[in-house]
Amino acid sequence: MKRHTNFFYLIGQGIKSTFKHGFMSFAAVCITVACLVIINSFVLLCFNLNHMVEDLQRKTQMVAVVDESFSEQEARHLGSQINLIENVHKADFRSNKESLAAYIRDYEEALFDGLSADSMRHQFIISLEDNSLVIQTKAEIENISGIAEVYADIEVSNALATIRDVIYVASLAVAAVLLLVSLIIISNTIKLTMMDRKEEIAIMKMVGATNGFIRLPFVVEGFLLGLFSAALSFFIEWGLYELVLQAISKQNLAFLDFVPFGSVLVAMAISCGVAGFIVGVFGSLMSIRRFLRV
Amino acid sequence: MIDLIDVYKTYETGTHALNGIDMHIDDGEFVFLVGQSGSGKSTIIKLLTAELKPTSGSVLVNGYKLESIRRGKIPYMRRTLGVIFQDFRLIENKTVFENVAFAMRVVGARPREIRKRVPYVLQLVGLENKGRRYPNELSGGEQQRVAIARALVNNPSMIIADEPTGNLDPARSFEIMLLLEQINALGTTVMVVTHEKGLVDRFTKRVIAIDEGKVVSDGMDGYYSYEEAH
Numbered sequence: 236m237k238r239h240t241n242f243f244y245l246i247g248q249g250i251k252s253t254f255k256h257g258f259m260s261f262a263a264v265c266i267t268v269a270c271l272v273i274i275n276s277f278v279l280l281c282f283n284l285n286h287m288v289e290d291l292q293r294k295t296q297m298v299a300v301v302d303e304s305f306s307e308q309e310a311r312h313l314g315s316q317i318n319l320i321e322n323v324h325k326a327d328f329r330s331n332k333e334s335l336a337a338y339i340r341d342y343e344e345a346l347f348d349g350l351s352a353d354s355m356r357h358q359f360i361i362s363l364e365d366n367s368l369v370i371q372t373k374a375e376i377e378n379i380s381g382i383a384e385v386y387a388d389i390e391v392s393n394a395l396a397t398i399r400d401v402i403y404v405a406s407l408a409v410a411a412v413l414l415l416v417s418l419i420i421i422s423n424t425i426k427l428t429m430m431d432r433k434e435e436i437a438i439m440k441m442v443g444a445t446n447g448f449i450r451l452p453f454v455v456e457g458f459l460l461g462l463f464s465a466a467l468s469f470f471i472e473w474g475l476y477e478l479v480l481q482a483i484s485k486q487n488l489a490f491l492d493f494v495p496f497g498s499v500l501v502a503m504a505i506s507c508g509v510a511g512f513i514v515g516v517f518g519s520l521m522s523i524r525r526f527l528r529v
Numbered sequence: 530m531i532d533l534i535d536v537y538k539t540y541e542t543g544t545h546a547l548n549g550i551d552m553h554i555d556d557g558e559f560v561f562l563v564g565q566s567g568s569g570k571s572t573i574i575k576l577l578t579a580e581l582k583p584t585s586g587s588v589l590v591n592g593y594k595l596e597s598i599r600r601g602k603i604p605y606m607r608r609t610l611g612v613i614f615q616d617f618r619l620i621e622n623k624t625v626f627e628n629v630a631f632a633m634r635v636v637g638a639r640p641r642e643i644r645k646r647v648p649y650v651l652q653l654v655g656l657e658n659k660g661r662r663y664p665n666e667l668s669g670g671e672q673q674r675v676a677i678a679r680a681l682v683n684n685p686s687m688i689i690a691d692e693p694t695g696n697l698d699p700a701r702s703f704e705i706m707l708l709l710e711q712i713n714a715l716g717t718t719v720m721v722v723t724h725e726k727g728l729v730d731r732f733t734k735r736v737i738a739i740d741e742g743k744v745v746s747d748g749m750d751g752y753y754s755y756e757e758a759h
């Protein structure tokens with residue numbers, strides 16, 4: 236009962252002072268929102284890059300070319316041997332005729348004029364269980380007698396994975412800096428409130444208020460600023476993301492396969508909330524620490 | 530109860546403010562602390578409220594050893610004291626009632642207790658009809674009464690006043706002293722720092738005189754004993 240009433244009194248004090256310093260609170264919220272939006276944009280970028288890398292890896296195939304001395308019948312039999320390799324998910328046979336047809340379909344027909352099926356070789360189109368083992372699996376398939384060559388176009392997804400990793404690290408660095416910036420901004424806003432209430436704090440100390448009691452309204456203020464910034468940045472992020480998706484679909488950049496916001500909604504909400512909480516509460520604690528030392 | 534034993538205080542600037550103070554004040558006493566400007570009176574008050582720590586010596590206040598008190602215990606020690614200053618130190622945007630209630634609220638009193646206790650102390654200091662006023666709507670004497678009500682509201686065992694009448698005319702000053710005497714009669718120990726010789730001599734109280742950080746006289750003979758010691 237006793238704790239209860241005090242708790243609400245203190246919360247009330249925190250809310251009041253947040254509104255009293257309207258302009259400074261507004262400025263702090265704006266800067267914090269900007270920081271959170273940038274941080275979360277990086278999070279979303281990483282998320283989408285990762286999504287694309289995984290997608291590409293899933294689609295990555297190997298092509299095993301059969302020795303030209305093999306007849307179609309003999310070549311087909313190699314399929315069971317390829318399938319015995321543990322990492323092979325699926326091996327589809329493609330005869331020389333089908334290969335030619337596929338080439339003609341994929342590229343410009345004219346290029347293949349005069350080419351006959353005999354100049355193509357029988358192939359297996361192989362997809363893997365685990366693309367990170369591509370080199371070992373490639374060697375194993377090459378060891379099968381009758382397989383002349385194995386091509387793996389894994390380079391693209393590997394390159395993308397490298398880019399993703401670089402952006403991961405960069406994002407972490409940017410996020411750390413921006414979190415610090417928001418922390419300092421919130422902390423300074425609270426400090427302003429505290430300067431404003433210096434005499435009140437002195438009186439509180441004089442009549443024997445504990446430091447915890449003096450601190451709580453300021454923590455509430457920081458918490459509110461942080462939470463408000465978090466909510467605002469979440470919705471701004473959402474809007475921006477939808478705009479980006481629209482732009483992509485308009486520009487025919489369909490190969491940039493972005494996930495819909497719905498599938499990152501919860502993660503984004505948590506990310507915004509946690510960042511806002513940390514920035515608000517720690518920002519206020521930071522500013523109070525020095526102040527209470529008397 | 531206050532017990533100062535061989536207390537020294539040297540400020541960081543090198544000023545030797547107190548040079549071996551010995552002083553004992555029992556529960557229920559009324560004491561004037563007098564001395565010239567710069568003699569060290571406010572320094573003593575700051576030691577008693579744990580705003581400062583002594584450079585050496587022992588400071589005992591209501592059972593707390595202030596030379597070695599843990600920081601977390603200071604608030605609880607301060608709840609046994611009511612402190613009053615020359616400049617009143619009221620919160621301008623709170624009413625008289627709120628200013629007094631504030632002191633109860635920040636030590637965790639229940640709203641019901643606050644509603645009961647605040648009118649009682651306001652009536653004790655003669656402000657029962659001014660609870661809704663703001664400090665700037667009151668005379669200096671009335672503002673000091675609010676400060677006294679605030680000091681009293683948590684029922685401290687001791688009131689410490691640093692020049693409570695410094696900003697008031699002689700008639701108001703006398704009234705404030707009468708009020709403090711009345712509070713003392715109800716059982717609260719009172720220690721009043723003052724410059725005003727005339728005021729001290731209108732009461733027959735114990736007078737401790739300080740000069741250059743030392744006790745130069747201590748007795749019931751009024752301000753004169755201090756003057757003679759010079």
Ligand SMILES: Nc1ncnc2c1ncn2[C@@H]1O[C@H](COP(=O)(O)OP(=O)(O)OP(=O)(O)O)[C@@H](O)[C@H]1O
Nearest residue numbers: 540541542544546565566567568569570571572573
């Ligand atoms: N914070 C401080 N830092 C350095 N020196 C100080 C500080 N406060 C007081 N002093 C010095 O300590 C001495 C005693 O000061 P103190 O305030 O205790 O005097 P006082 O008796 O209260 O004087 P007054 O009657 O003018 O209020 C003075 O020489 C003063 O200049």
Ligand SMILES: [Mg+2]
Nearest residue numbers: 570571572691
């Ligand atoms: Mg003084």
